[in-house]
Amino acid sequence: MEHGSLDTAQVNRVSEERASIASDHIDRLTRWADDFPVDGVRFADLTPVFADPDGLKAVVAALAEAGSGADLVAGIDARGFLLGAGVALELGTGILAVRKAGKLPPPVVAQSYELEYGSAELEIPADVDISGRKVLIVDDVLATGGTIAATAELLRACGAEIVGAAVALEIAVLAGRGKCEGYPLVCLRQV
Template sequence: MSKHSETTFNANASAETASANIDRLVRWADDFPVQGVRFADLTPVFADADGLSTVIEALAVAGAGADLVAGIDARGFLLGAGVALALGSGVLAVRKAGKLPPPVVSQRYELEYGSAQLEIPESIDLIGRRILVVDDVLATGGTIAATATLLRARGAQVVGAAVVLEISELDGRSRCDGYPLTSLKTV
């Protein structure tokens, strides 16, 4: 078996194991944070050592070649830091508005239940950096798309995006273009 075939096999096995742990541990909360939204609470996955490590390992496969991981506020911070360690790269915290001291660079975006703004420090040079964007859930795609727009505006190359859970009925994948998108579990 060639090295590439082994890597593909291991990547598939890693994703399958992570998906099984997600199924086993995720907690669903109806009508949260607002009426009509079904929230996927991944904190039980993160609190389980096997669940967390298999998720980190599977997300890291999507980041091969990245030299920086952008973790989106807030659960993406947990995942992004783990993926960055697995890849031997740095991590960039993509924050909600008002959480960083100026100067910052920001990007406004729409959510399925409102709008928000993301920020990164202006002082971090992203020109030519190869960045993997990491978040917990892909819903409408607004957060990941805004992050990619923000990073590209600063001269970075978005090499991919990776999420733990994708809610297919909200079609967020359609907003994530120009880079591969990996989801460990689609519901």
């Protein structure tokens, strides 16, 4: 696959025109921070994309195309909340906030996972019934894939069906796509 382009399966889920417009905004506006949050990690900060009205609109519209058939969007803490809320509005669904550990009052359902600079845990409220729901997972960046894979595992354990995952940016060298199996994965820009 050519650097930054979408593969055939992705093009079937997101129009080339929408993906190209969103990709241009992501490429132009993403701020890169070396050695953040720890030495050796190059952090992709998409907040300038979100602050740009045209950039935000383009990214949300393209990600929403990946959610065909979804009746719930799961936005991953924290930038996935921003994108996920927009995608949910586009799709006419609700949004489930997938939170970092300790941010929700009990009872919660939790899933631990490894990421590129340590380990973490994700939680959702135990009393939100997602059994049988068709869920699109949304986040800003796919790096090592641990966060999206853990989210999918958590939602499946609660009875949800994952219809796909959608991210604005994929850092291909970290091979996170390999951890995201059993559902379509769409990224709008690959670096």
